[in-house]
Amino acid sequence: MSLEAILFQALNGLAAASSLFFVGAGLSLIFGVTRIINIAHGSFYMLGLYLAATFATKLVGGLGFWGGILAAALVVAALGALVELLLLRRIYQAPELFQLLATFALVLIFNDMAQYVWGPEDLLGPRAPGLRGSVEILGRNFPSYDLFLIAIGPLVLLLLHLMLAKTRFGRLIRAATQDREMVGALGVNQAMLFTVVFALGAFLAGFGGALQVAREPANLGLDLVVISDAFVVVVVGGMGSITGAFLAAVIIAEVKALCIGIGLVHFGAVAVNFSKLTLVAEFLVMAIVLIARPYGLLGRPQGAVRNPAEIDDPIRPATWPLKAASAALLIGLLLLPLADKASPYALVLGIDVLIAILFATSLHFIMGPGGMHSFGHAAYFGLGAYGAALMVKFLAVATPVALIAAPLAALMGALLFGWFAVRLSGVYLAMLTLAFAQIVWSILFQWEEVTGGSNGILGIWPQPPFDTRPAFYLLTLALVVAGVLLLRCFLFAPFGYAIRAGRDSALRAESIGINVKRVHWIAFAIAGAFAGIAGGAFAFAKGTISPDVAWVSRSIDAMVMVLLGGIQTLAGPSVGAAVFTVLQDNVMRQTTFWRGLLGAVILLLVLVFPGGIVGALSKRMAARRKPA
Amino acid sequence: MSAAMLEVERLTAWYGAAQILFEPSFHIGRGEVVALMGRNGAGKSTTLKALMALIPQRSGTVRFLGEDISHLKPFEIARRGLGFVPEDRRIFSDLTVLENLDVGRQPLRHHPDGRPAPSWVPEKLFTIFPNLGEMPDRRGAQMSGGEQQMLTVARTLMGNPLLVLLDEPSEGVAPVIVEQMANTIVELKKEGLSVLLSEQNIHFAQLVCDRAYVLEKGQLQWHGRMADLANDVTVQRRLLSV
Known part of the structure; x- marks a missing residue:
């Protein structure tokens, strides 16, 4: 030229x-x-x-x-x-x-x-x-x-x-x-x-x-x-x-x-x-x-912002009533396929809910304990979905193999973007993660030869023995339960303490020998990988994916799930994801202006109900236990 | 002693779950320079911040010139004529000396009896703080600790206050600056300004103050004439020495 x-x-x-x-x-x-x-x-x-x-x-x-x-x-x-x-x-x-x-x-x-x-x-x-x-x-x-x-x-x-x-x-x-x-x-x-x-x-x-x-x-x-x-x-x-x-x-x-x-x-x-x-x-x-220049061409390091927000309470291991309730819930979920004949839709919705739970829990992993407010978590969900779908499309691999490729693809993306993201904090991190997700979306959208552009990839169905609805439901259930429990384990391991120490006081954590940036980077990558699993399952559940899987609104949906359940709780994301998915299924699709409605819900959460569902519940429980 | 300008009753303040102030009550008369003394962590700075409503969790009554100001916002309190000089100086480091002064500028104020409060313009402040006059266009970030200390006092004076809350002006600055600060306070008193001076250094307080209150662990433990405190070695040892 x-x-x-x-x-x-x-x-x-x-x-x-x-x-x-x-x-x-x-x-x-x-x-x-x-x-x-x-x-x-x-x-x-x-x-x-x-x-x-x-x-x-x-x-x-x-x-x-x-x-x-x-x-x-x-x-x-x-x-x-x-x-x-x-x-x-x-x-x-x-x-x-x-x-x-x-x-x-x-x-x-x-x-x-x-x-x-x-x-x-x-x-x-x-x-x-x-x-x-x-x-x-x-x-x-x-x-x-x-x-x-x-x-x-x-x-x-x-x-x-x-x-x-x-x-x-x-x-x-x-x-x-x-x-x-x-x-x-x-x-x-x-x-x-x-x-x-x-x-x-x-x-x-x-x-x-x-x-x-x-x-x-x-x-x-x-x-x-x-x-x-x-x-x-x-x-x-x-x-x-x-x-x-x-x-x-x-x-x-x-x-x-x-x-x-x-x-x-x-x-x-x-x-x-x-x-x-x-x-x-x-x-x-x-x-x-x-x-x-980490602070931009002409920027200077921002002084420590006097953040008046209160420090989070420490997270606690599950009490036995919670464990018992979880076990009962799990048995109930295992029995759900029995209802497939009576109402086939129950399992479809069940799969959606499970995928949302893993996605929201993975976001909570960095958002709650890590204090990293990612506004672009859908990027890793999308990378997982495309990772699995592309394996099926080009290599015709077996379903389990594709489901292993999903978190790997997401992990790659999270390692790359996370390296930059953990160098920033607060609003910079939010901006950067949002921008990264936009980039992933536009690559999925623009790279037509590989990703199919706006049409996406069609016909990604699970192979036998997972090709029936109940079987795929059980596979998803296994993946999600394992994923949620594993993320929980990480948080109660010393690694989890290090994540939270880095959130609460990066300087003090560093002075006792924690490499905060690396710990948060690894946490970011882990969260991305688990979001990738959710994305992979999503691809097989829907059979068709388009760049929308990585679109900003999916990132925000996940944040709303986490907040709805309560960001300071560990069970919150699961509850929030379930409630949100069922609500979205029933209410949001009835109206043309569902986005405005979602916006109103978010404002309501932020202004009136900042602790979320589980936060409010545990506050009530605590009040009952401690009669003032 | 003239009628009280500032009357404080049962002031409390918390940081989160920790209560810092336990209901000290005190008053400052017109034209008085009063010391608020105590060791590190006794609650001196917290008291001043609570008076300015810079601490959200607080209770008690604060009356300034007869008006209850405990529910006002910091800027409203400042506009009533209460000037605040923070301990950590909080100079706007990107702004020059003159610009810092301009941010503090407020209209002329009057006492309830109609007499004007001492009014300040940069030129007049430069006669008290000649160092500042030599560097009107220097940025806050490039000033020494002592110069910043002068600037933070001068900036508050630009608001033409009736009473100044002065938080440890002698801390962390060179002895020559400490001496200059003491002269400044005497000067301000001559201008008719009232001062509440938070201070741990008895020698400094003794130079400028009429009366003193002594805090320990957020409680008022002693009050009386400055001269009495200066002579009372027992009280000093119990409440002030480290």
């Missing part, structure tokens, strides 16, 4: 960088002051784009378009202020995980709101009045509007920089980023500052989205695509650095644009289509930056 073509692609990249920068900068500003990672930031972008497209079509002319962009951003800013006032204000003191989940619930709710208002079809805005034409650059036509986009990025960077450096508001933001409690003790109304900063961040995201109105159609998938990109931008640029966000946005956008520009390349006999490697390229950039 010629030098001109590369330069032309680079210009394209710069045009895309501006919006990415706005979203990243907003995310970064909000995190700095409130310490909340707003996962709904991609949703603000999406809503900004929808609103701008609507304004521009309804109000014809320059005012409708240019005024519409500004109006869209302002509406999104107002929405941001509302979110801060009604929701976030209640959870600043809550554990980080709940804050992340609450903002994720907003993603679900906003997405259904957008679907309700604008419908499922893409919405394309008009071209920009006054900038419809194109300019000839390097012998090609370059849209004038894109030149405008290239210019506005640095302009906003300059404005933000001036605001932060020269105004009292900016000084307060910078001061609060370092020590918000002290800012309050000096007489500054923190609550107001938080609301304004959140609105400003939302404005930037909405503005970024609205500006794209003449470039790309609004669609319902944008929220998660944009937030993954924004996460990569802030991780690469360094959390809290606006200039870093700009730099990272340019780098990421350039790398993507160049990948698309390079297109199909033949290395000898092998043809590589670079335009399908955009997400992998993004990952590589992030990986290199994280290895060289």
